[in-house]
Amino acid sequence: MTPRLLVVTDRTQAARPLFETVAAAVAVGARAVLLRDKDLPAAERAALAADLRDLLDPVGGLLVWGGAAGAPAGLPVHLSAADPFPDARPPLVGRSCHSAAELARAAAEGCDWVTLSPFAATDSKPGYGPALGPAGLAAHVAARGPGAPPVLALGGVRPGDVAGCLAAGASGVAVMGPAMRDPAVVADYCAALAAA
Structure with a gap:
């Protein structure tokens, strides 16, 4: 299963406690959530994961x-x-990519999806770049070769960019900052994906 919209967590950008932020995003349509916050203590992160699973399971979320x-x-x-x-393959594996070489590696590993970033300039990770834009995204997607995993555009993607990302060959989008700062915007991403 490749998500069309992947909401990526970052509690440092969240307008409210992280669980509340994700719950608000799920309430307006988020169905796939990446628990990123790797700096949390292991027990706290595992407990948060259990809570998020309880939130997502009733809506068929991931x-x-x-x-x-x-x-x-x-x-x-x-x-x-x-x-x-x-070493032991999880049921699904995604990978973050920023170059053609990283895309090729993910394909060779048999990843189920990749994020490709940055699509546009982003406040969350200003050191990554240059921004791909629609043309760069399309070039990377086209060059992947047969059997390559689906691509989710990440980094500076706004709801108005969704149609362009899909037209460039992406299977969907991943969003962190906008969804963390205002989870209600997830409804706009969902609507843009449904309309494309």
Whole structure:
């Protein structure tokens, strides 16, 4: 299962406590959440994951663990560009990519999806770039080759960019900052995906 909209957590940007922020995003349509906050103490992060699973399960949602370290059994994971592939393969694996070489690696590993960033300039990760924009996204997607995992555009993607991302070949989008600062905006992403 490749999510069309992946909401990525970052409690430092969240307008309210992280669970409340994610609950508000789920209430307006989020169905896939990546629990990123890797700096949380292990026990606290595991407890938060359990709470988020309880929130997502009734709506058929998907919780994804950021990184492979400490991932609860049976939970999908999303690896950073530098993370080694887990020895025991989780049920689903995503990977963050920023270049053609990283996309090729994810394909060779058999990843189920990748995020490709940055689509546009972003406040969350100003050191990454240059921004791909629609043309750069399309070029990377087209160059992936057969059997490559679906791409989610990430980084500075606004609801008005969704149609352009899909037209460029992305399967969906991933969103962190906007959804953390104002989870109600998730409804706009969902509407843009439904209209495309």
